[in-house]
Amino acid sequence: MTRRFLGRSLALTGICLAFAASACKKSVPVDPGPPPKPPSIKGFRVDCKGKTQRISPLIYGVGFDITGYSDWKEPRQWDMRPTARRLGGNAASRYNWDLGTAFNHGLDWHFENNGDASAKEPFYVSFLRGNAEHHAASALQIPLLGWVAKDVTSASFPITQFPGQKTIDEKRSAGTGVMISGREIAPPPPTQTSIAATPGMVATWITKSRAEAAKAGEVPPRIYMLDNESGLWNSTHRDVHPEPATYDELLDRTVRYASAVRGADKDGLIAGPNSFGWSELLYSARDVAMGIGKKPDRLAHGDVPLLPWYLKKLKEHEDKTTVRLLDIVDVHFYPQGEGMGVGVKGDIDNDAAARRIRSTRALWDPSYVDESWIHEPVRLLPRLHEWVDQNYPGRRIEIGEWNFGAERHMSSGLATAEALGRFAQGEVFSAFYWPYPALDSAAYWAFRAFRNFDGKGGAFQDTLVPSEAEEGTSLWVSRDESGKHLVLVALNFDPKKEVSAPIDIGSCGEIDKETRYVYAGTGGLAEKPDNATGHVIAGALPPYSISVYDVRLK
Template identity: 35%
Template sequence: MSAGRHPINPFIYGVAHATRAQLEDLNATVNRWGGNAASRYNWRLNAANRGADYFYESLAYPSAQPGGQVDAFIQGTLAADAEPLITIPILGWVANLGPDRSRMCSYSIARYGAQQGRDPYYPDAGDGVLVSGKDVTNDPRDANVAVDARFQKGWVEHLRQTWGTAARGGVRHYIMDNEPSLWHQTHRDVRPRGATMRELRDMFLAHAAAVKDAEPDALILGPEEWGWSGYFYSGHDHQYAPQTDYTRYPDREANGGWDYLPWLLNQLRAHERTTGRRLLDVFTVHYYPQGGEFSGNTSQRMQLRRNRSTRSLWDPGYVDETWINDTVMLVPRLKDWVRTWYPGTKVGLTEYNWGAEAHINGATTQADLLGIFGREGLDYATRWETPATSTPTYKAMKLYRNYDGRKSTFGDVSVACSVPEPDHLSAFAAQRTRDGALTVMVVNKVLTGSTPLTLNLSGFHPGGRAQVWQLTAANTITLLRDVPVAAGAVHTLVPGQSVTLFIIPPGQAPHR
């Protein structure tokens, strides 16, 4: 078991916006406060603008207490013995409110005229597109207020005063905003022009410095880019390139032809060399499969695509089957970028989702993803969002962290495990430090029929029988009969579309 041996970072078992009950039941390690609305959170008013997600409206949270919504989130997270990941807005505008905490909108129909869409519950709020098809040019102050890094430093000081220092159990992880190369779309009422590489770098540095001024032990995560093209092109180039049929990328050209995220890593490293201060601790991005997987589609064709597309996270021989049409190899790629351009930085995937949450295909895919994260050495991962507790996808996550309801977990030290055809069946192995047990998670992806399984154990002296826990389309985590371990192997059958966890205890070492 010496091959491929490395610790699994427990922070890969993260979720977003989970309740205390969900965190405790999943035994989750981190809980992300993020998403589009987090980019426009005004901590003093306890309000957020929803941007393009909901008619660019600034809406109050129930409490008028400064920071109240996030404080409640932190309270529940810490009570569940998880760590909160808090998004700090850096784009320069946050929500404003009207009298008596009333909502405000960026594209008032009364002010700017009839628009193609409107909020049925607040008819003055339009979608910012005139009936003619032309975008509204609005005043960003209609529903928002301009802020800077000092404003956000005040929030971190509030969090430190409320929850204690990071070193003493307070908030430790701070995320620098959300998907900045899409601001000109998601937040076009305040940022109609795509951010350049240099603009994003300067905003990132100013706000990360403000966070660490207020909380010296803070860990900074970012830049939280949305997906494949967001890794290579800035918001400015996202906005400009379509006008040239994707033949010109002026921001990239102005910065020596660099790919966007490697350029940013190099710039942040240069800043540390100049100032002696590290302002990025975890290099984080988002990733969604682009072939329709992130949906409720469970046709046979889509289920098979889900089974294959997780290979985009690791496989150097897999060319993504969508418009990406490239070898993504996401986790090794991120680690290589960090190793090349900013050594010592951890890597994370702080937003991902492969869909089919209520179907066993979504569960087998989620189990595959968590196994890949551990095997490939990812440092952080948070699923968007937390699956409903009744779903098989939720239970697939629970198999890794609380399969027996007593917080028993998959192993914490990854060891090598190989299979002949990962599109049909994948497997992941890890040794558990606390008791030496070898844990093996087997994900059978085939849509029908049982699969004969042989687990050949090398370099591990097993006990006589293995405990078996299993999730199938019946949507229950079930303890099965123990299976024998004989001659260093386990022989059994696993049903189609199932996730099976084998716990193999260590035996007594033979006398020499």
């Protein structure tokens, strides 16, 4: 979802489109009521004797935004030590790999083609080489939309052709295709800005990308994402796809283009459908356009929600042809509700900050009623695993985009850290923050708490260990294969009160050395004095803080 973050509202037939990047400027006021309280726990406990689970290293991915809104050349993004990067987003749906840098912004910026005609190499080559140099895996977005930019200068709604538009880009003399009266202009032929992108063209591009990746020294696995948020094409890319996508169109495009991908790379991992959020899990774009109450497309397909239907059909295709066209189920997660924002934008008053942190519960908690127009439990990760088990067993789970907004505020940092812990716990295979946290923001330091807490590569380990935490806090615990090295991340969600509670790691062994790093909104992760004896880590969690404990056992 390559956004310019202009605060536009994407409301169709009265329903906001979650989890798309905080599209709802206004949401239905919701009183979820007090959640059920867990059993009272005094202090923190770590259970090294309990059932552990491996953490996929690919949950620490970030985005590569070809529009340049977030500078993909910025060297400090690598300070977070991301394990993967995704070349994706709205503009990537219209990216022309042959021309190297040409793309179309879509609705994000006046439906204009853009690019860097003076670039020394294609964007995808820079992307692959940068990933290889920093030991990061690559995820490439494949255009299913069917049209890519033909140059770096054309626009779909130039004011010379369509005068009287409400919003225009003065520099390029192009508009968004909406008249001052509010009437949408019928789009010109797609060929005004674009050329057709066929499955055969995609196969050729993949062959080229594999050669470039091999030359650079790629880091496996190779992930191919089947475009981006098809449920919004009739809005985001209405100049070339004005009609809402249907169940059948999504399946047809998946089969045709994924078959080309599989033919060009039998070992690559294919991810889809890259849904923008809640509505697209349940309904097609045609259902949304016609009205969710009517849901004509869903009713025509047995009243089965879109994503389970999609998975079942792809399994049937594999059973019939022996060709696997989907390895990973990809959806996007942007918390909804008034003021959540995206990137550095978002409300930071006490209410918004508290809701931002609570919104992480939509990832897993069956008792959490989403505090937005959704107004029901989302429990996204368990729901996805259930749908996979029921319809296409063996598929992995990917969060292709996620972001909590207000990145410079501590509530965003805490939500980011909590989400990373939940991805580990929820057996997510891969996840890609969009695009990457603003440098030195709270979200940036939250990412570093898991990937580079000491500036020397200190990181959350590969195995998740069961733990218990006091109400209003979280404790995420990891250990290495030997069991002698633990890394703990403790979160205090209270903006005013510190939590003075010991962390008992007696089930893991005796502490030989403990180093602590604390971030409380300013100054980065600061090293603190050792305060551990025997098998207990003492000390307090400051208000609104992220604490990392690097522990070596005897």
